[in-house]
Amino acid sequence: MKRIHFYILAFLFIGANLATAQENQDDKKPQGHINQNKFRQLYQEFSTPNMYRTASGAPGSAYYQQQADYEMDIELDDKTQKLYGVETITYTNNSPDDLDYLWVQLDQNVRAKNSQASLKNGGRIPRLQRTSTFVKSYVADPFDGGFNIDYVRDDRGKPLSFTINETMMRIDLPETLEAGDKVSFTIKWWYNVNNHVTNRARSGYEHFAKDGNNAYVIAQFFPRMAVYNDVEGWQNYQFWGNGEFALPFGNYKVNITVPADHILDATGKLQNRKSVFSKKMMQRYDQALESYDKPVIIVTQEEAAAAEKDFSNKKKTWKFYAENVRDFAFATSRKFIWDMQAVDINGKKVMAVSMYPKEGNPLWEEYSTKAVASTLETYSKHTFDYPYHKAISVHAKNQGMEYPMICWNYGRPSEDGTYSERTKFGMISVIIHEVGHNFFPMIVNSDERQWGWMDEGLDTFMQYLSEQEFAKEYPESVASTGGKYPSRRGEASKIVPYMKGSQSRLSPIMSNPENVHQLGPNAYGKPATGLNILRETIMGKEAFDHAFKTYSQRWMFKHPSPEDFFRTMEDASGIDLDWFWRGWFYTTDYVDIGIESVEKYQVASRESKNGGFVYFVGEDDERYKKDNEGQAILSMEQNVPLKEYLMDNFSEQERASMKNPKYFYEVKFNKPGGLVMPIIVECTYEDGTTEMMKYPVQIWRKNDNSAKIVISSSKAIKTLQLDPKLETADIDTSNNAWPSEEGNTDFKKFKENKVKQ
Incomplete structure (x- = not known):
């Protein structure tokens, strides 16, 4: 093949003349087109900055957020698996708007007999199906786990008008709640606690047939205020099951009554430790406060095994107070082993805590609290110092779920106590991930109902960094893998199978969690991978880390939107990333x-x-x-x-x-x-x-x-x-x-x- 080679100085002139000649030969003028350049600005996708949220991605001078404070008395009936509660909510309207009604979330209604959530996916007849799935789908009566609301009353005891719409309840106020004012009201309710193993849910109980005991991990257990803000107004999108939660911050005073032989921990500081702890437990607790190198067992396996045999008819009330949290959860059982270790977060003492039945050992005693402590250290280094006084990891079969200061995690050895490397790393990873959720979204409080990736994706990215740090801190744990932690997500190559899949089963990251085919890769893997590519390949670690920490600190204890994240990452780094956000987050294009x-x-x-x-x-x-x-x-x-x-x-x-x-x-x-x-x-x-x-x-x-x-x-x-x-x-x-x-x-x-x- 022959090529024509021009003198360098002639290229521009000849090219320009050829283009002019070609245009003159055209009968029609060149057709216009809209800007499809991959580097065009994101002005069409982004909202206009305002006094609430600035163009830099920071909260504006008029930024506000509502506050919901709770006082609750809860009682768990272990014999019937029912939960009873009465709560008083004090709601402060910090917005500039007057409100005529309030929206309250009733997430347990997703398990009501008449719930629409079970019908959302339609159905087909599979050629092969597990027996348990067949029974659940076609034979067994659906579990009735929805809220039963006894009453809603104002602060004078008078009934308030309310309307329940699936998982949302509107409370009509007799008087307008003006900007700057607050209102108090009381709700009394109860519901049947579900078996989360058979009914696969974020909370509930696991029944242990051999000893007849239950282990409870309880969340979404009370009517919770919905978010009202400058982006959505009322965030009252129904809870269909995938999109998680949007919640305001507040202070919680919670009294929980359970059988007297139960061990219990929860969000917040325990207020009556001496009355619910034995002398031996108090002595061990004091030792744990000064133990920074290894966990101290508060309740031993032998003690838990002995407690399993007795079923006390007496009751005990555990009292907690939590300040500036967005939610509350607790775990309780007579089966729990309990250990704690102190962690130094830049001079502040934080307790890393684990609760697990004997079925979790020896794996949990060896690794759980280590993973909690390591996670707090790594996340704090990349974001902000962990502000709460404790972080709890609770063992629960098939679970992986997060709440302020407490989370449920899977990872169970075989009955003989042996476990595979896959089980071990799966447990460590889920603990890192769920404890990490304390940062995103429990503190950097994004709207999970609309943008699952803002907590799951950011947390999965941080999980990847934390897994690598865990391997350095505990090299013996990765001896079998050549010293490298086998992270499931984070590295660019791990997302390739998803991104090369059929476009008919792909959705942009910027999609509601209910509307995607593959939620795991979409909300967890792809955002985490994108952030890792930004850090390792595009921005560089120094620029990325500064921008990511800036975002985290700007929006801690606030409600960020996706645009606040995108804008802050550019504002704090000086790097134009519009091309990346558009391609990676707003499309299903691939590399x-x-x-x-x-x-x-x-x-x-x-x-x-x-x-x-x-x-x-x-x-x-x-x-x-x-x-x-x-x-x-x-x-x-x-x-x-x-x-x-x-x-x-x-x-x-x-x-x-x-x-x-x-x-x-x-x-x-x-x-x-x-x-x-x-x-x-x-x-x-x-x-x-x-x-x-x-x-x-x-x-x-x-x-x-x-x-x-x-x-x-x-x-x-x-x-x-x-x-x-x-x-x-x-x-x-x-x-x-x-x-x-x-x-x-x-x-x-x-x-x-x-x-x-």
């Missing part, structure tokens, strides 16, 4: 960048009356061979016109520091995928040395289909490898090598090594 061609050139010189010219000769051009034989290749020692030019224009010191390239390669990249990414190329030279080259994402800004680079070198190139560390989630690596994969033994070895890793 696929390939090496289309590599052309090798040599450079010769030619004298003229007006001086010297340099021209490139391609290796398929006849002159390439002739010039090569004639020693006309660019070399300051051999090419007289070039040498004289350099000598005439540069000093001896300047010439000494100049490169002396002998080889020139024009590399063309194509982009079958829709997402733009930086171009990262590893160049291997014939002498065996390598060089990493990175080109910014802006290389695609004027041509979304292809981009070219020129590599000049004193050494000949043997191979080129695109994205050698798999940093960009490229879904097809078969076009990432030159020479092509088929004939490139180095590339085959590279792929084999990646598979092993």
Whole structure:
């Protein structure tokens, strides 16, 4: 194939003339189009900044949030598995708006017999189905777990009008709640507690048939105020089961009555420890307050096993007070082993706590509290110091759920106490993840009902960092994996199977959790991976970490929106990321960048009356061979016109520091995928040395289909490898090598090594 080569100075003029001639030949004027450039600003997607939320991503001067304070008396009937409660809510209207009614969430109604949530997915007849699933679907009566509201009364004891709409209850106020005022009202209720193992729910109980005991993990157990803010007004989107919770902050005073032989812990500070602890437990607790290197057992396995045999008819009330939290949850059972360890968070003492039945040992006693402590340290380093006084990990089969200061986590050994590495790492990972949720969304209080990724994705990203830190802190735990923690999510290559899947089953991250096919990859994996790519590949760790910490600290104990996060990350880093947010979060585009061609050139010189010219000769051009034989290749020692030019224009010191390239390669990249990414190329030279080259994402800004680079070198190139560390989630690596994969033994070895890793 022949190519025409122009003098460098002529390129611009000839190109411009050809374009003008072509336009003159057209009968019609060029058609206009809207801006589809991947680097256009996100003005159309973003809301207009205002006094509540600024363009920088920070809370504005008029930012407000409501407050809901609770006083509750709760009683658990272990014999009938019923929960009874009466609560008084004091609601403060800090908004500039007058309110005629209030919205209260009744999340337990998702398990009411007449709940619409069970019908949301339609149905089909499967050819093969588990017996338990068949019985649940077609034979057994549906469990009736909805709230039973006895009354709603004002602070004078008079009935208030209320309307229940599925999982939401509207309370009509007799008088308008004006801006700045507060109102108090009381709700009395009860419900049947579900078996969370058979009914798969975020809370409930597990029944242990061998000893007849129950272990309770109780949440969403009381009518909770909905959020009212400047973004949504009332956030009264129904709870369908996937989108989680949007809640205001407040103070909680909660009294919980359970059987006297139960062990219980909850959100908040225990107010009557001496009356519910034995003397032996108090002594151990005092030891735990000073133990920073290992957990102290408060209730031993032997003591828990003995308690399992007796079923006390007496009652005991545990009293808690929690300040500035968005929710409340508790766990209780006579089966629980209990341990605690002190953690130093920049001079503040925080207690890492674990509660688990003997069925969790020996795994839980070995790793749970270690994972809690390590998580608090890593998250605090990257965000803000953990503000609460404790963090609790509770063992519960098939669970992974989070609440302020307390969470439920799975990971159970076999009956003989043995466990696989998969079980061990699964347990450690879920503990890190759920404890990490204290930061997102329990403190950085995003709207989970609308934007699942804002807590799950950010938390999964932080989980990845924390898992790596855990491996460094406890190297013996990763001895079987070569010293590396086997993180399930975070690395770019892990999201590739999802992103290369059928577009009919993909949704943008910016979708409501109820409306996506694959919630795990969509709300957890892809956002976490995107943040990891930003940190490792695009922004750099220093810029990313500063911006991420800025966002976390700006919005702790507040209600951020997605735009607040996007804007803060740019504002605090000075890096334009609109192209990334649009592609990664607002579309289902994928990354696929390939090496289309590599052309090798040599450079010769030619004298003229007006001086010297340099021209490139391609290796398929006849002159390439002739010039090569004639020693006309660019070399300051051999090419007289070039040498004289350099000598005439540069000093001896300047010439000494100049490169002396002998080889020139024009590399063309194509982009079958829709997402733009930086171009990262590893160049291997014939002498065996390598060089990493990175080109910014802006290389695609004027041509979304292809981009070219020129590599000049004193050494000949043997191979080129695109994205050698798999940093960009490229879904097809078969076009990432030159020479092509088929004939490139180095590339085959590279792929084999990646598979092993």
